[in-house]
Amino acid sequence: MKPVFTVTKGMLPVSTSYCPGCTHGVAHRIIMETLDEMGLLGKTIGVAPIGCSVVAHQFMNVDMCEAAHGRAPAVASGIRRVHPDKVVFTYQGDGDLASIGMGEIVHAAARGEKFTTFFINNGIYGMTGGQMAPTTLIGQRSTTSVDGRSREQAGMPLKICELLATLDGPDYIERVSLDSPAHIRAAKKAVRKAFEYQVAGKGFTFVELLSTCPTNWGLTPTEAMKRMREEVTAYYPLGVYKDTGKEAE
Amino acid sequence: MSEKVLMKGNEAFAEAVIRGGVRFYFGYPITPQSEIPEFMSRELPKRGGKFLQAESELGAINMAYGCGAAGGNGFISSSSPGIALMQEGMSFLCGAEVPVTLLNVSRGGPGIGSIQPGQADYNQVTRGGGNGDYRIPVFAPASIQEAVDILYEAPSIADKYRNPVMVLADGLMGQMMEPVMLPEPKHAFTSEEIPAAKPWAISGSEKGERSVVKSLRLQPEVLEAHVEHLYEKYAEMEKELEKVECEGLEDAEVVFVAFGTMARLAREAMELLEAQGIKAGMIRPISLWPYPYRAFDGISQKTKAVISVELSMGQMLQDINLGVKGRVPVRLIHRVGGMLPTSLEVVEKTKKILEEVR
Numbered sequence: 001m002k003p004v005f006t007v008t009k010g011m012l013p014v015s016t017s018y019c020p021g022c023t024h025g026v027a028h029r030i031i032m033e034t035l036d037e038m039g040l041l042g043k044t045i046g047v048a049p050i051g052c053s054v055v056a057h058q059f060m061n062v063d064m065c066e067a068a069h070g071r072a073p074a075v076a077s078g079i080r081r082v083h084p085d086k087v088v089f090t091y092q093g094d095g096d097l098a099s100i101g102m103g104e105i106v107h108a109a110a111r112g113e114k115f116t117t118f119f120i121n122n123g124i125y126g127m128t129g130g131q132m133a134p135t136t137l138i139g140q141r142s143t144t145s146v147d148g149r150s151r152e153q154a155g156m157p158l159k160i161c162e163l164l165a166t167l168d169g170p171d172y173i174e175r176v177s178l179d180s181p182a183h184i185r186a187a188k189k190a191v192r193k194a195f196e197y198q199v200a201g202k203g204f205t206f207v208e209l210l211s212t213c214p215t216n217w218g219l220t221p222t223e224a225m226k227r228m229r230e231e232v233t234a235y236y237p238l239g240v241y242k243d244t245g246k247e248a249e
Numbered sequence: 250m251s252e253k254v255l256m257k258g259n260e261a262f263a264e265a266v267i268r269g270g271v272r273f274y275f276g277y278p279i280t281p282q283s284e285i286p287e288f289m290s291r292e293l294p295k296r297g298g299k300f301l302q303a304e305s306e307l308g309a310i311n312m313a314y315g316c317g318a319a320g321g322n323g324f325i326s327s328s329s330p331g332i333a334l335m336q337e338g339m340s341f342l343c344g345a346e347v348p349v350t351l352l353n354v355s356r357g358g359p360g361i362g363s364i365q366p367g368q369a370d371y372n373q374v375t376r377g378g379g380n381g382d383y384r385i386p387v388f389a390p391a392s393i394q395e396a397v398d399i400l401y402e403a404p405s406i407a408d409k410y411r412n413p414v415m416v417l418a419d420g421l422m423g424q425m426m427e428p429v430m431l432p433e434p435k436h437a438f439t440s441e442e443i444p445a446a447k448p449w450a451i452s453g454s455e456k457g458e459r460s461v462v463k464s465l466r467l468q469p470e471v472l473e474a475h476v477e478h479l480y481e482k483y484a485e486m487e488k489e490l491e492k493v494e495c496e497g498l499e500d501a502e503v504v505f506v507a508f509g510t511m512a513r514l515a516r517e518a519m520e521l522l523e524a525q526g527i528k529a530g531m532i533r534p535i536s537l538w539p540y541p542y543r544a545f546d547g548i549s550q551k552t553k554a555v556i557s558v559e560l561s562m563g564q565m566l567q568d569i570n571l572g573v574k575g576r577v578p579v580r581l582i583h584r585v586g587g588m589l590p591t592s593l594e595v596v597e598k599t600k601k602i603l604e605e606v607r
Contacts (some may be wrong), residue, residue, distance in 0.1 A: 042455035045319065048463075057461045063451035065318045065462035068341050071311035074303065078315025078323065079451065081273050081299040083440050086453035104311070107304035 010036040012061050017052075021214040021221025023178040024053055027091075027120055030188040032060055035087070038195060044087040045079050047072045049101075051093035052126045060091075070101020073108035076115045087198055088115035094135040095125045098158050105164070112169035112203030116194040119160060122211040123232065130216030134158045137235055142216070157235065161208050165241035171202040173242040177210040179229045183238075197245065210236060253430045258393050259284035259354065259423040261431075262326070262416075263292070265400035266350055268434040271324040272298035275312040277305055277331060280364040281420040282354035285326040297437070306331040310338030317347035318462040320443035320450030322404045326352040328420075329370050330361060333378060339413055340379025343479065344464030346449075348407035351385075351415040352400070354423040357587045365587020366420035368509060371564035374417055375538045382476050384483045386410075386490050387537040389417045389508040393427040395535070401432050406490070410482055411449075417537065419560070421510045421589075486539060493541035494533040499549055501530030503599055504577075506569050507558040508534050515558045517592035522599060529599070534568075545572030552577050554606045558595060559583045578606045 007013075010032025018024045035041050041062055048056040050069035057064035067075040072090035080088050097105050097119050105117065124142055125131040132142040132149055135157050139148040149157075161175045172194055176187035187209055194205035210232055212224035219227060240246070256264070263274075263285045274289040290300045303309035309325050316323035327335065332353045342349055355370040357363035374387045386406065390396035400416055407414040438446050444454040451460045466472035497519070498504060505515040512533045519529040530552070532544050548555065555577050557565050563581040573579055582598045584590045590598075 043453050045451045045453040047315070054465055057463065061459065063453050063460045065315070065451050066345070066465055067314075068311060068337060071307065071314075071338075074308040074311035075315035075318070077301065077308075078273070078275065078312035078317075078321075079319040080315075081301060081312075082316050082319040082321035082443070083453055085440070088453075103304050104308055107308065 008033040008036045010041055010061050012059055014059065016059050017055055019215045021212060021224055023209070023211040024120065026178050026184060027118065027209050027211065028056065028059055030184065030191055031089070031091070031118060034188060034191045034195060035062065038192070038199070040087050040195065040199070044089070045083065047076050047079070047090040049090070049092040049096040051096050053091055053093060053120065054127070056091050070096050070099070071104055072096070072101065073104040073113065073117065077108055077111070077113050080113060080115055087195060090115065090117045092117060092119055093126070094119070094121045094123060094133045098134040098160050106167070109164045109204045109206065110167050110169040112171070114198060114201070114203055116198050116205040116207070118191070119206065119208040120211045121160070121208055121236065122213040123157070124213050124216045126213050126216055137231065141218070159236060161206070161241040164206060170204040170206055170242050171244045172197050172205040174240045175208040175210065175236060175238050177228060177233055177238055178212070179210070179225045202244070251430055251433050253428060255426055255428050256393065257284065257424065257426050258396065258418065260288050261393050261397050261429050262352055262400055262418065262423070263288040264431060265397040266324045266404065267292060267296060267298070268432055269401040269404045270435040270437045271322045271350060271404050272296070272437045273316045273321045273323040274298070274300050275303050275309040275316070275323060275325050276327065277303050277309050279328045279331045281356060281423050282326050282328050282352070284423070285352070306334035307338070310335040313349045314338060314342055314345070314347055317342065317349045318345065318451050320438065320447040320452050322348070322408070322437060324350045324352070326354065328353065329355045329358055329367070329373070332370065333373060336378035339377065339385060340381050340383055341464055342413045343383035343385065344381060345462050346411040347462060348411050349413045350400070350403040350407055351413055353415060353417050355417060355419045357585065363587045364420065366510065366589070367560050367585065367587060368419060368511065369561035369564060369585065370417065371537065371561055374415055375540070383479065384486070384538060385413050385415050386486055386539070387415045387417055388492065388535060389537050390422070390535065391509055391512040391533065393422065393425070394429045396422065397429050397431065405435070410486060412482065417509065419509055490536055491539045491541050492535035493544045494535060495531070495544055495547055496533070497528065497530035498532070498547045500528050501549065501552050502528050503603060504530045504532060504548055504552050504555045505558050506532045506534070506555060506565065508537060511558045511560060514590065514592055514595065518595035518599065521592055521596045527600070527603070540568045540572070542568070542572040545569070545574070548573070548577060554578050554580055554602050556580045556582055556599060556602060558590070560589070561585060
């Protein structure tokens with residue numbers, strides 16, 4: 001009998017440490033399933049960030065290292081110089097990438113570094129307990145903006161896809177969401193496209209995955225999905241922000 | 250093939266690490282070492298290597314971390330304020346046991362300080378500015394030849410211990426020219442050779458066991474065991490890497506302690522003092538960590554004072570006192586801010602100190 005579903009070898013057979021309803025698990029799975037389906041598991045090197053997913057290497061079944069806070073794109077640039085023929089990716093949260101690591105991500109993108117960055121944007125510092133992130137929406141409560149983020153006090157949230165799309169270095173930039181089965185399937189397509197571009201020798205590829213943090217949003221997992229679908233995507237529109245493959249067609 | 254050539258310090262340093270097996274350079278421009286990235290950008294691509302100019306020193310040290318974690322032999326050079334920015338990275342490299350060769354062509358401080366030579370990085374490089382329990386071997390050569398010999402071996406030492414290794418030069422050494430004998434190039438690992446040569450490295454290859462390079466250890470007992478393991482390694486380094494040169498300690502009335510270019514100046518002062526009938530000796534630490542404390546046991550009964558000659562406000566005095574153990578008065582002759590003492594100035598100050606301690 002042919003099995004209709006098997007668990008990907010890309011994920012190690014252990015429980016993750018992520019909170020119930022958090023979408024890190026979904027993001028991990030679609031990335032690792034894609035590598036598995038493309039036959040790349042034994043040829044891939046991943047870089048984990050600082051944040052909840054610092055432990056991604058305990059779940060993702062490829063060679064991995066941790067990077068200092070925000071420095072994953074620099075670390076991946078170093079790895080890429082040593083192993084020009086492997087698949088390299090970074091997996092980074094919004095505090096890591098959009099705040100402390102802004103210099104590294106912008107320059108890696110501008111250099112057209114041949115690796116893929118998966119940007120998990122849940123609009124909050126999860127691991128440290130729910131502080132305001134550079135991506136926290138106006139009005140959103142956090143432990144450092146208890147009355148809700150205000151423009152006067154903290155400025156405006158950063159739109160990373162839009163910002164990186166102004167650069168000539170990247171080959172592919174897309175924002176996806178993990179709020180529904182249909183969107184998760186679309187997200188997996190984006191992940192695959194990024195890896196396909198990388199294998200084809202193209203430059204920097206970037207997929208932003210809008211994610212939930214029910215624990216620090218103070219919502220149930222279902223409410224968190226609803227908020228992401230309605231409020232978060234309103235500020236962070238889904239879509240392809242750059243695709244040199246398409247432009248060439 | 251080894252060959253004798255006349256070279257500027259910074260270029261000789263770069264050539265030495267390439268011959269020592271380095272194929273990857275990451276750096277950010279900073280005076281007085283900018284000839285090194287310039288040289289590397291020209292030379293590495295010709296020799297199967299790669300040069301990458303980083304967006305900052307933070308970028309550079311973390312690129313080197315990625316390179317080392319992936320099994321490559323990386324090299325970074327910078328100068329004092331740039332080295333300060335890299336301290337977080339050095340803590341990560343030590344915690345994750347990633348090798349890299351570092352060169353600090355030091356200048357004046359604090360802050361942006363000056364671009365003139367200085368030795369006020371002593372505490373920064375021997376004590377470390379990063380967080381946690383870690384150590385980095387530091388060598389302070391006094392000639393371009395000695396720097397070349399140390400830099401040639403540094404990548405192998407870094408690989409052996411899976412730890413960063415630092416060479417501390419100063420702006421004077423970087424800029425001066427001296428004849429040097431360049432050693433025969435060592436074999437540099439290709440990316441295909443890495444999985445077998447460094448099975449711990451993240452090489453993205455199907456080698457049986459998956460590799461993870463990390464410094465996070467959330468369980469207290471696991472982190473404790475890891476730090477104990479690091480310190481067993483550091484104990485080995487203390488046994489194997491200590492390097493010192495002692496001169497004329499048997500009958501010296503005064504003993505200078507100096508490293509790098511200040512040792513050359515102290516050497517001149519020794520000759521001038523000898524001509525005036527004062528016997529001077531010298532302890533020249535070549536490794537600043539591990540520090541050659543035992544060398545101070547060679548100081549004789551005849552010695553009236555031990556004098557540190559430094560381009561800092563006496564940062565080495567703490568180590569000297571640990572070596573001297575109160576047996577002889579310890580004094581300091583120093584200039585800072587990029588000012589250098591002359592050998593005559595050292596002679597005069599030494600005579601004053603001797604009068605005072607007699």
